Amino acid sequence: METKYKNVMCGNITKELSGKDVVIAGWVHQIRDLGGKKFIVVRDFSGVVQVTISKDSAPKDLLDIAEELTFESVVQVRGFVKEDPRAPRGVEIVPYEIKLLNVAKKPLPLDVSGKVPADIDTRLRERVLDLRRAEMRAVARISDTALKTIREVLRGYGFIEVFTPKIIASATEGGASLFPVIYFGKEAFLAQSPQLYKELLAAAFERVFEIAPAWRAEESDTPYHLAEFISIDIEAAFMNYEDVMKILENVVYEVMKAVKEENEDDLKTLNYTLPDISLPLPRIKYIDAIKMLRDKGVSVEPGEDLSITHLRILSESIESPLYFIVEFPTKIRAFYTKPKDDDPTYSESFDLVWKHLELASGSSRIHKKDQLVEALKERGLNVESFSFFVKWFDYGMPPHAGWGMGYSRLLLMLTGRSNVKEVTLFPRDKKRLTP
Template structure:
């Protein structure tokens, strides 16, 4: 039906384009239109003394953000976007746009985030906002490419489950016929079960649900998790996989999304593996020296603590050797000191991005640790059963896609990194 705008050059001579009316400037004898599709913007100039009556009528009637189809001659113009201009011979209003608009796509009048999310279909017409999702798409493609080339199986775990994945109460109950069911917090238990199945290396990119009552700029109740599990591997092995993946994701964006990065005005640097590793004990010492609040060994890291450590590190890094008491029951304790486990968090200077560990693969130890967390082994029978029938040593992690994009692009609110965010208050659109 049309030529993508970024493929229109003076050398094409003629072109037919279709898209949205981004901006209109009427100068009396001349009217300039900026027409936008997802590939770019082109200037269309209507010279009133030379244009046909049909073109003049359409140019007079059209409103901003209407969908149009225009054909005509293309010539070079230095000051026009892309250095070319289209003079219309036909000008069709395909779908008119009502006025006033719920928000200004050109962004001369700023809108707050709630207004933007309420009219998200308009918000993402902005090149700057669309750039976020072009980059997110590239990151997703890079993720699949990375694992496929390394022989991982792509799995899909259920999102409707009968028990909590990790214990606790942060669950969304749902009506599931005559049964009690919940939305899954994580594919954790299922990807571990695939280690017993002999799959050895698996990954999944899919939704997770957390009924946390947070209302912050970095929490969502429905998020996308990138999950990995690897057999015959320890925590060091899968930390290397994680840092290599993140470097690959950044490198792919740098290579394929230069136009989107320019739209966002992002200064972009590809992190280099290996990332520094610091023990939990050293991390809390750094935080204690930088912030005015007591931090005891065994405390989880607060947001101010994470920021303080991030300022000190100044790059992606791992916090390793966590106290077993504050990590999940499936984290493998060190043989020589069971009070510490083979768990890790991968951090960006702004926040945590990923959490992982070598897992307990011994049935008796796993049951013991489930009980130590105050949980009932009977509630996890479907998960425990594979551990009786030959479970290999294994390790893995999960990483939040939205936090990855948020930190990669310097976004101020995690809701900007997802098309239709779900938080404590928002369930529409």
């Protein structure tokens, strides 16, 4: 779209535009001064294009402005497209006029052009410059493809997109710590999951999904945890865990397919190849996973939760990079998880694992009130504080199931990066509240 500032994106300038006048706007990516010629590489979100100035023929005021340019200064260039085999991609812009819209200070606290690497700590501190780097623009585009595809696939299954409240009353859900907020003088908390509300919505709209932030005030200090993260959640009435697993593996499959098709260049920029998977994904029962580990000499007892170390070892003996672990012990899962009818020690639950990383987890949910109250009591939770939730189990709560997936973890698989902070635009962790 043509705007007040530009009529074409740098990456879209091709030989077909040869001879045409264009206006581009972007950041000064590189400057190469060769005596008689000066090359200015201008970058926008789409890519880069070279602006070539011949010092003998260019007007003086243009040369003066060219002298003032610094890396990451914002410029608008009006000129004509010239086909030239010596130029990158065979085209360049010969400028009539360069407008300096904003001069960048020097030196930059981070190299945007990719010549000098930076530590993750420096990158997050200088995040906006870091996000301009080719790798991060690729991550952003892959992320967008993934989001778009997730929504398309879920809508294809008849899910509708919803939002659940993020300020909640109850801190007594057990497990993770919550961030307290003051809500009109009352104590409230930031939601750590849409779980309970999405279940209630499934009792009204049958199939719902939400892509939204969640917060956990955990001590967790790892490359896989954030204090604020995006959770992709679905909840569906009249489905069980096997039904929603099929939806989950299809979502992931379609996302990987879309990224392969639509982000070929981005994957190349990231020097990453997506893993190949075929459906259905392997489904390994928890108890069999324990056996496999014990056969390998790992000391792990049935009933114990699987740690990341266990998953690392387990993934070595599973040919698929993505797999499900199913039917966890009931007592290590959340209270709303439905136990198996034939063996209540185990539950209708699953985790989706990529190598050693848990991407998603889900289950059939309890839909009978008595059973739910019992499950709360067994975990030592205060039934009264869940009354806002339990109440609706008196009025037509259907059988239902769902899952939640950590978005930044999915992005790790899609981009080949190793730290969720890297693929989160402005990550919030225990020690980072800015930028």
